[in-house]
Amino acid sequence: MEDLSHKTIHKEKIRTAIVEAARQLLEKEGWENVSIRKIAERIGYSLPMVYTHFENKEAIQKEFVKQGFNLLTDHIVTQTALETEPAQQLIALSAAYFDFSFSHACYYRLMFGLGIPSCQQVNEIGEIKRFTSTIFEVLRKLVPAATDERIFLKFHTLWSVLHGLASISMVNMTGAADTLQKQVLLDAVKGFIKNIND
Amino acid sequence: MEDLSHKTIHKEKIRTAIVEAARQLLEKEGWENVSIRKIAERIGYSLPMVYTHFENKEAIQKEFVKQGFNLLTDHIVTQTALETEPAQQLIALSAAYFDFSFSHACYYRLMFGLGIPSCQQVNEIGEIKRFTSTIFEVLRKLVPAATDERIFLKFHTLWSVLHGLASISMVNMTGAADTLQKQVLLDAVKGFIKNIND
DNA sequence: TAATTTTGCTAACAGTGTTAACCACAACCA
DNA sequence: TGGTTGTGGTTAACACTGTTAGCAAAATTA
Structure with missing residues (x-):
């Protein structure tokens, strides 16, 4: 049992090393210049080792999509919490979103890259739901009487x-x-708020 | 002279054949599955022939960005012309834009694909200017008194x-x-119009 | 100790963008 | 007519990419 734990810890270590190496490459040269070979070299293992932890390159991307949405949501949550008035919260939320798209541009590009088939992925990634429901809550406070459908719109x-x-x-x-x-x-956001009840 | 004209015509023929082949591949399998080899095979010439007409793959992409913006602008122009009232024109314009993004999704992806380094290109492509000034004109009619700066905003x-x-x-x-x-x-568009004077 | 599983590797396949080297053929000049 | 010079087009290669099959050595189990 203890031994097994050692093994899994080792496995986990390699996994995080892969993600970390990929992240460094991503931020240095962009996703299109991240290659499995470069990752393997960086973690000091051979090429197929990466494939024992990630089925393919797309799986690594998915990891970053998750990470990205978590980072984005965290940033939004903390920034929104600094305000009390719902409308101000929405403005803070928007600013945080915008801010993130610049400060973590490579993440953002990966999360929404139209060239990449994100289409299917989206529906099966829980991290996105956290993001959407966070925004939902803020909107809910702004228009408490609205239906869910309206808020969704x-x-x-x-x-x-x-x-x-x-x-x-x-x-x-x-x-x-x-x-x-x-x-x-x-x-744009002020226009949005002004029109929130129409 | 006549001979030279023949030559250039032949050259032009190959060039358009390349673009057409690329377009077919683009619409069938997406940009990431368009390869120079496939293009070469489709036009019945060898691989380097493509390179005598386009410096690299990015140059072919640029061609489609131009084509795309022209198609988009044309569509916007014709749809907008069907309305007379400025606000209705803006709605028609918006619908046309949205429409295009779906009916020519592969073009649209290429035009705005964040994963691809469009960033530098944009400033040097005249086709985009036609697009922006088309929208400018419609906005101008909606708010005739506004400054250029405001309209730009x-x-x-x-x-x-x-x-x-x-x-x-x-x-x-x-x-x-x-x-x-x-x-x-x-x-969104109605909210935008409603707020146009703030 | 012997058998077996795990762990990680080398090497290859099939594909990519890109370029250097070459070939055949037409046009020109001597 | 014979030799030279350009040119349209090719083959073959380089340096990559993602991905996988097959194998060797090490660790674990019996």
């Missing part, structure tokens, strides 16, 4: 606005447009 | 909303959520 709209702004900003990166982007963010 | 916001909705819909593709998505679109 509003949630969908808000997420679209936030993601759209984040990704357009990423593509359009003129570098100095920081203040403009924050203006756009405020503009 | 509003344009940015609108684009974010549209792109966000389009890409979230793509990732979240439950298949049947079509009516919901159109609701979200209307919800």
Whole structure:
């Protein structure tokens, strides 16, 4: 039993080493330049060792999607908690989302990369549900009387606005447009709040 | 002279054959499954022939980004022209944008694929300018008194909303959520219009 | 000690983007 | 006409990629 524990601990160590190596590569050169060989070299094992811990490269990506959503949700939770007024909370939430998309751009790209078949994955990843229900709660406080269906609609709209702004900003990166982007963010979110009851 | 014309015509023929072959592959299997070898095979020439017409694979992608923006802008222009009232034009514009993102999903993915380094490209592609100024004009009619700077802000916001909705819909593709998505679109755009003067 | 499982490796397959070296053929010049 | 120069097009290779089959050595069990 104790021995088995040793084994599993060792296994777990390698697994986290793989993830850590992949994370370093991801942040240094982007996902398209992360290769199984580079990971193997970095953890000091041979290539197939990686495959004993992850079925394929997509499985590693999935790991980062999970991590990413957890990081994002955590960030949103802490930032939202700093405000008390629901509308202000929503603004804080939006700012946090936007913030994350920049400070963890490589995560964000992986989470929403349209080129990658995230389509199927999404429905089966619990971490995303935590994210959505976090936003749900904030919206619920803002419109307590609304039906779930309505809140879902509003949630969908808000997420679209936030993601759209984040990704357009990423593509359009003129570098100095920081203040403009924050203006756009405020503009959009305030519009959203103003219209929350229609 | 005539001979030279023949030559250039031949060259042009091959070039368009390459683009057409790539387009077929793109729509059948997605960009990640488009390979230079497959293109070469499809046009009946050897592999390096492709490289005499396109510097690398990214150059072919760029071609599609241009094509995509032209298709999108054309679609927007024709759909917008069907309305006379500015606010209705904006709604038609938005619907057209959303429509395009679905009917030409593979183009759209290529145009905004975050995983691909579109970042640098954007600033040097004239086709995008046509797109932005088309939207500008519609917004201009809606708020004739506004400054260019303000319209730019509003344009940015609108684009974010549209792109966000389009890409979230793509990732979240439950298949049947079509009516919901159109609701979200209307919800967001109407909110946008309502707030256009703030 | 002998048998067996586990652990990790080397080597290969099939595919990718990209490029260097070459070949045959047409056009030009002597 | 014979030799040279360009050019359209090729084959073959390089350096990668994800992924897997097969094998050797080490550790565990009987």
